[in-house]
Amino acid sequence: MNIYNAVTNGNSSDTVERLNAEPVNSAKIRQPLYESRRKIFPKRAEGRFRRFKWIVMLITLGIYYLTPWIRWDRGPYAPDQAVLIDIANRRFYFFFIEIWPQEFFYVAGLLVMAGFGLFLLTSAVGRAWCGYTCPQTVWVDLFLVVERFIEGDRNARMKLDAGEWTFDKIRKRVLKHSIWLLIGVLTGGAWIFYFADAPTLAMQFLTGEAAMVAYYTVATLTATTYVLGGLMREQVCTYMCPWPRIQGAMLDEHSLVVTYNDWRGERRSRHAKKAIATGEPVGDCVDCNACVAVCPMGIDIRDGQQMECITCALCIDACDSVMDKLSKPRGLIAYATLNEYEDNMALATDGDAHDIRPANVRNADGSFVNGIRHFNWRIIFRPRTVFYLTVWCLVGIVMLVTLATRERLSVNVLHDRNPQYVMESDGAIRNGYTVRLLNMIAQPRTITLSLNGLPNAVMKINGIADAPARSFSIEVKPDEVTNLRVFVTTPSGTAASTAEDFIFIAIDDEYSETAYYKAVFNGPGARK
Template identity: 55%
Template sequence: MVDSSVENIDVRPVNKKENRALFAKREKIQPKKARGNFRRLKWIIMGVTLAIYYITPWIRWDRGESGPDQAVLVDLARERFYFFFIEIWPQEVYYITGLLILAAISLFLVTSLFGRAWCGYSCPQTVWTDLFIFVERAVEGDRNARLRLDKAPMSFSKFGKRLLKHTIWMLIGVLTGGAWVFYFADAPTLLRDLVTFDAPLIAYSSVAVLTATTYVFGGLMREQVCTYMCPWPRIQGAMVDEDSLTVTYHAARGEPRGPHKKGEPWAGRGHCIDCNQCVAVCPMGIDIRDGLQLECISCALCIDACNDVMDKIDLPRGLIGYDTHAGQFDSNPDRKLKIRFIRPRTVAYGLILALVGSIMLFALLNRSVLDVNVIRDRNPLFVTLSDGSIRNGYTVKILNKIHETRQFRIDVEGLKGIKAWLETAAPEDKTMTVTVPADALSSYKLFVSAPSDNLLGKSSDIEVIVTDLQNGEREVQETSFKGPDK
């Protein structure tokens, strides 16, 4: 008699080598529910990541009169990105570049240490697929019930279950797309506008597109997104080495596998009783006993399933467990897992992380709140005035990056007899004081003239100095003053 406490499941991995064909039809995967530590961990991570996603746009952050009070906001119309105390202007996009580099290197580091932890726990595809499977299980039951339902002819109850499932999926899709648009506009206002149909068309179409992708990716395509669409499984080969932790079947301990009857001796055979529980719970539909494969997202649910079985047949846990590649063939059941955290690869990633992180931090702490650009007119290069002096035109752009109105004085230096005035000022009023609104860019037309005899040649260097009248902050811009051939 086969060990009665463990159900033997008739399930085939979807990617068995001998069944591969060019036009293989997708085999639908109906993962069985797993119970255990990793399943619990995944529930927690799902809760936390979903909470971050849904709550973030509703966090308020006071920026005074001139800024939005939303903590995280991508303001496309005004070309600003707000992240709590950080505010980024379009020309500071290198902060985003730095952030992406940090994200990529962190991913490399985590992968070289713990394998595809990102894929298994926190990738949105994994989180939402998990959520969709949770809904599916709640409506249609666990694996066996779902398989029966699939085979059953269409009936009122089957149609009802299907309808309910797809409705909830669609609802999750709407909420997902709905939460996304809140990152791009004031969330409370947008919510009100969405409900009263006053929101812009782009908001509705974004919700529609994200509803569709969430529904299709999470409900219908699932593991195909990871296997066929995502590049990461193919890159992981370059990230993982013999010291990386991956979900591993300890073949030396498990083989030779075979059904086991209660009371039979374990001598001369492996600990794997070939119950296929690990295959049944796998959301990717693969057999971990075939070794590390690109379909495996390292979600560790097979560890939970196998540990459950080991408990029932009174064998030590960990036939499937996190281990290094080297550990796969170590048959000693008492062996201690050793992780080499310090390796050339991790040190290199760590150093790059520290370097990019410090540069980012330095740049952020020393971020200027005043930027000045001086653009010289090129057409005409210069103008001869009636008294024989030469005039050049400039456009002065002042970026006031703080949330207060600031007054600046513009001075021009560098040539004897140099004169400067703003086009916006009345001709008789040659004041050089300008007021730049809070958190704004203002542009001024500046004329500079100098007696022809005082020019240093076809091009003379001059300085445009912008001084904050309140705190004396100065920004000096060098530019040139063009004149005729001498």
């Protein structure tokens, strides 16, 4: 009976250390809905995916901690913080973009884009969000860096945890948890800086002059970061996060997921040379448990896809390093789709699942060569992902177009409800209005407010001018709403017997902007 990789090039699996690493979360034995946490001590991995995770961690943490300190000059009338959520003034600043409360649909659009982006990413490359960019994953990686630096790698941490409470153990634990708490404080501190001027708030916070809500927020985020990143870790992904359950609906047979190629790895053997000599079928897996030891979720990828797997691909790095030591091709554990796995499984077996035939391992189209995967763009561009990408792009384009063409001047008018009109002693009819001029740029402006319609009517604005007229120049403050009390009067004998429409026009000649509002003038015959 033949086997895949029957020739070991003189290398023995005995040269690879077998790690004592049993899966904490086993796919073969499903645990209750919730059970007490069993500690996982993931071994440090080395390889291309681990390096990629380092890069992602540095970028994401850098963005989070440094963004509030980036300055952006908007002139003397607006804050110079590049990203600022100004709750007091109901503004959101993002570099050159300013969002007002009535423009909240932009935030809704961003959420829609985030949702479809996540659907697209999951359909194409599985739970890559969970494995690389999820805040829980990023902060757990950061906490593990601290833990390894103080307590050592996997074996040293396991020995320390099982040992007695000596002075050295207490010292290491106190130091580790102190740094974890410091990271939590920095995390909460960075968060509050998004809601106020960062340098000012930092000084107020350190001197005890900040608002109490700032201290409460930092305390809450310190606690959650410390508990979720340090004490609960994989429990968050297994029990608290809904995405492991939702993502199952987003995956299909074309989605890339971390896969153990058992058509190549089985049957596992620690003594491949002896097995081959006796004619026994042996696969490439030497059962070293390296993939289990590095897994931050404590699973055995060889048991198949599992809810706990976050697709971090550290098991690929671990397995590739073992294959390198044995001079065997990489890819025993690799990113693969279900279709590719089933095709290779069908080609590698001939009626008997244990009859592995190397001649049938697919490589004619270049998709696989000795178990090493070559990227196929069809995985990305297929109907499902094209649909997600199309929706994502359409929402983004609509938002960009509306941002580029939106008016920065607006006028709103509210008619007095009681009374609807007032008849003066000379027979003239007067209507009262509250006019709101919205100047949505960080510069003072001169707005000309005038009437269009009601040919004989004039208006008077409280606090602007004593004499009535059909047009007034009004100074409006930067980035604010200016409220005006406006009275429109028609002379005696010219009042409409019923309601009559007219238009308030606001014009800014300097910025070439015009805003309109259609209003109603009520006369004696108007319906109340």
